[in-house]
Amino acid sequence: MTETVVKKEKKVVDSIKKRKIKSETSPTKKMKKEKDSKKPSKNGAKKEIKDEVKEEFKDEVKDDDSSNSDDENDDTFKWWENTDDMDGEVKWENLEHNGVLFPPEYEPLPKNVKLYYDGKPVTLPKEAEEVAGFFGALLESDHAKNPTFQKNFFRDFKEVLQESGGCPDADIQEFSKCDFSKIFQHFDKLREEKKALPPKEKKKIKEEKEASEEKYKFCLLNGRKEQVGNFRIEPPGLFRGRGAHPKTGTLKRRVYPESITLNLGKDAPIPPPPAGHQWGDIKHDNTVTWLAMWKENIMGSVKYVRFSQNSSFKGMSDFKKFEKARELKKHVDKIRNDYRSKLKSSLMIDRQIATATYLIDVFALRAGGEKRDDEADTVGCCSLRFEHIFLKPPSTVIFDFLGKDSIRFYQEVQVDTQVFKNLKIFKKDPKKPGDDLFDRLDPSILNKYFQEFMPGLTAKVFRTYNASKTMQDQIDLIPNEGTVNEKVVAFNAANREVAILCNHQRTIPKAHQAGVQKINEKIEEMIWQKIKLKRIMLQLDKTMKKKELEYFEEIDDLTKEKEMEIVERWSQKELDRISKKFEKDKEKLKFEKKELSPEDYKVKSTEIKEDHKKKLESAKALIKQYKSEAKKQKYEEKSTYTAEKLKAQIDKLEERIKNTSLQLKDKEENSTVSLGTSKMNYIDPRLTVMFAKKFNVPIEKLFTKTLREKFAWAIESADADWKF
DNA sequence: CGGATAACTTAGTAGAGGTAAG
DNA sequence: CTTACCTCTACTAAGTTATCCG
Structure with missing residues (x-):
């Protein structure tokens, strides 16, 4: 933990150094290119003509575009081909739409589905029944167990009940006497029915x-x-x-x-x-x-x-957002130098500004505006309080607070010694838990400071900048080799660095632990299969071992005990599977019984039994074989086996093991990290496009359909050597 | 100036939908 | 073909920031 953060601190210093070197070198080709792409009208003559043509047929741009695309009816407005007039107060000339779609009217519950109060079914006016239904539907979720949720729901439920004339059967006053289970069961049944509907x-x-x-x-x-x-x-x-x-x-x-x-x-x-x-x-x-x-x-x-998301407005503002973040590249050295020097300022306000900026720049904190007390108590940089940081001399800080969406931010980090001193001062004596750390700050003060360096610069730009910068640096480290799958994994690993920087989390999927174990067992079983095949190879020809010592090395990894354990587990699973299938078949037949003639039913019934018996027998035979093989450590040879065929089978297994292991690693590492948010909001999509083109990975592997639509501008404008 | 508000971006999650395994 | 699992999309809550207003 500490190590990674030390790295983080170092990274900032490094990138400050690097920037300096870069900006001192002569203007590169890249810079020139950048300048050009900003002013497309000053591009080559060909482009100019094209723009003129477009200007002339302004009203028919649509037709023009669709004529030069032969695959789809591509009538998308390619605003990114001319990004000159994107700013301005007026956003549109004409806007026509069909209004909005309202949800369906409330459909009352069937007469037999009721709320129970004090043990008795009660009838509610439909307005109140609807509200009771909202709670009933959530009965098995965490919300329904949350006292605040219950309290607020019940208050409003009673209010609606009163508004709509009250309950004729009972005076509903106590939440604890309400039983929503019949309502829950009803909705649950509806869900099931809907799910079971034929596909047609x-x-x-x-x-x-x-x-x-x-x-x-x-x-x-x-x-x-x-x-x-x-x-x-x-x-x-x-x-x-x-x-x-x-x-x-x-x-x-x-x-x-x-x-x-x-x-x-x-x-x-x-x-x-x-x-x-x-x-x-x-x-x-x-x-x-x-x-x-x-x-x-x-x-x-x-x-x-x-x-x-795929509209031109959203696209343009994304484009502008990332261009602004790229603009920060040019100013970030100066800003870093400035806040580093102001860390020692004699003015308290300046020290606070400098320290807060450090936290935003290095740890990617959000600005942190004030919140009202009817909202969840969450904080960002400016709203950090006394109790949110712990100082451990000489220079360790432990952050522990709830950020946006009440996601916990917990990090133990090394900070600059002056930052440590300042934080100590900001926590000094009269300050106590509950007090603001940065008592002179709010986001607007910080943003004013930022705008001295660059117009339009605000706190959130630092998150975008540092996220995309991290991604660029990470991509630069990826070797251009291996299978597409491996490259995607490498991309995801880079993506993950960004997500960790931004503290993008997700709840661990319920089935995660079980899923990991299952995959582990699967891998174990594949290795078992593989080693068995190798052992058979040796049974066929003992001299092979001497020739390819390394190839057969792993056969000793599988001890007799281990193999017996695996066989035992595998057997159990196999038997479980077969009996489950049998139960299912019987269940299904019961369902069909009505529609079948007694004879047909009998036939089918015996069919199922026969099938089950057959499967059971062959499984048992196999289990017996595996068990004895494990015991004797000698394996049955089939007449069709040849060294070549065995080798081919082993290769296939190797491949599958490799893939499954990769999958497992990915699953483990992604269990609490959410990659989607940074991919969608923080990583300049042109980096992803660049990666796809440079590494020859289909963009479909990196962007889902919606993201491809959202980032169409990036897909069409970035190439393999695009740089953030 | 400071608090409120308007308008926009950013965020995790529920549930739909798709796909691989059995 | 069904089931189980996983991925993706839709949803809407929760932020940020600029601006308005007294």
Whole structure:
């Protein structure tokens, strides 16, 4: 632990040094190229002509584009071919869309499914029943066991109950007397039924859903078709706040058209509101990029309907975000020198600014704005408190706090000695647990400081910069060799470094431990098979061992005891599997019984029994053979065996063992680290594209379909020698 | 100026969907 | 073909930052 962090500290110093060297050398070809790509209009003559043509047929750009693509109906707007006029207050000229999709009306529970109060079934008004249903559906989740969740839910449930006329059968006052299990079972049954639907039926339902949503999926932006993101209005439910959120469990009320504001072009037709309803408001604000909004009732915040991730707006702002992070490269030396010197400033505010900047730069902390007390108590850099850091002389700091999403940030690190001294000062005497470490700071002060060095520079840019920088450095270390699979693993390892830097975590999957054990057993069994084959090879020809000593070395790794253990385990699994299959078949037949004639049933029944018997017998024979082989340490030879054939089989096993081991390693190392977030938000996608091209890895192995769409601009603009 | 708010990005997770193993 | 598992997408909560407003 300590070691990696020491490295981290060193890395910063190193990269400061490196930067210096780089910036002192003469302007490189790369820099020139960068400059050019920023001003495409000053590119070669050919490009200029193309742009002119485009200008002339501005209204027909769509046609022009689709004509030069023969595989798909590619009518995407390639904004990245000209990134000149991306800034500006006005975001669009015209915007047309079909409004938003509302969740279906509440469907009351069947008459026989009821809440039980004090042991008796009670009837609820449908409004209250809906809320009870929200809780019932979650009954087996952790939320339902959380006292805050229960308290908030029950308060709102009672409120809705009162609003809707109360319960005629009982005076519902105590949560502990409520029994939601019948409701839970009902939803559980529905889920099962839905899952068990024949594939045809499922497909049909899906298609119907697609069709009804079609018109909301797209909108017209300046006459071009663009995809809308979250056009579905959030359905009512219970607020699932993360961590110790004071409001978790609160009822999230149904959203009606009356509370929705639409934003569209002045000339755009206003989509008709659902029958019997009116839109809350209509806006024509072309300085923003949302299509609709409403105010949510829990935190009082605003929810927006926006463009989808693959839209030009999102693409452009991603592009700008990463260009800004690359811009930081040019200033980061100066900034680092500045905050290092200010660490010793006689002004307290400057010392705090310098120390906070150090933490943001080195440990990738977030800015850390103030939070209200009706939110979960989480912190970032500026909001760190006395109790969040422990100082261990001479220069060790232990961070232990909850960050965004109540994810724990726990790191024991070595810091710069002056930083250590400063932190000690910030924790000095009158300060006590609960007090702010940086009592003079908030994110806006920090950001003002950053903007002295670079316009638009803010705290979050450091995370983007350091993440992408780390990725570039890691990729540079990967040798260009091996199989595609191995290269992907290497890429993921680099990705993982970034995720660790950003503290991107995930909960360990429930089945993780069992899964690891299973894979380990599988590997063991494959090795067992392999060694057996090698031993058979030797049985066939004893002289081989002398010729290829190394090849046969491993056969001694498998002791008699170990082999017997493996055989025992394998046998057990095999028998389990066969009896399970038998049970399943019987179960299935029971189901079909009604539709079969008695004769057919009998035939099938015996068929199943026969099949089971046969399988059992052959398994038993095999087990017997393996057991005796293990005991005697001598293996049965088949007449078809030849050295070549055995060798081929062994090679195949080797390959499978290698793959499975790789898979296991990946699984272990990724169990608590989430790679997705950094891939999606922090690593410049052009790095991933560069890796794909340079290492000859299909981009599909690195970006999922949605990411390929989101990062289309990067896929089309970066090549094998692109640098962050 | 400072707190509130608007508008945007970043985040983990539930559940759908796909795929390999049996 | 089914099951089990794993990956991906959709969802929406939770951040950051700029700006508004008294």
